[in-house]
Amino acid sequence: EPEVTQTPSHQVTQMGQEVILRCVPISNHLYFYWYRQILGQKVEFLVSFYNNEISEKSEIFDDQFSVERPDGSNFTLKIRSTKLEDSAMYFCASSPEGGGHYNEQFFGPGTRLTVL
């Protein structure tokens, strides 16, 4: 069964450094998403991406975040200058289609980011 994969599973970085979190969505999916979960808290939407542009973003997704689909298979989340409060689990998800009618978002296993 196809699944969303994410690398690395755990990333440790120093405050102020740039990090790139990588995701490989399910191959025939068209919509891609990033969510984050600060330890012990709820899962929060960051951004959705379709047709090589951002479709929707939350207020959390400020200028220090960016997303990219650099090739036909990867979907990345870049944090330009990490802060301590960026420490969280980051989940990638993909769906065959987006809003307008329901399509299940398939979640990856997550990348745990620790900022020191």
Next chain:
Amino acid sequence: AQKVTQAQTEISVVEKEDVTLDCVYETRDTTYYLFWYKQPPSGELVFLIRRNSFDEQNEISGRYSWNFQKSTSSFNFTITASQVVDSAVYFCALKMNRDDKIIFGKGTRLHILP
């Protein structure tokens, strides 16, 4: 505003007991979807069920059952004859038809004691 409330932060029950996890949602949209996800200690999100706003039928899947009531804006989840492997954090979530994002509740941490 759209919101999901899971009032139970943490629940502990003894194995084989039944347990119900409460979920109340808020939306003014008429077309929306409701979900339950399980997050075991390993951290991944496991999809359990989806319900659309036009389908109020209750659903049973093995030991799991869901009670969707639009009149009270609730989508409760019951585990019958709980097992230790059911120990996890359970999230209720809401998605409007017009939006991309899924809105999660804060989760209920369920401990099943042997």
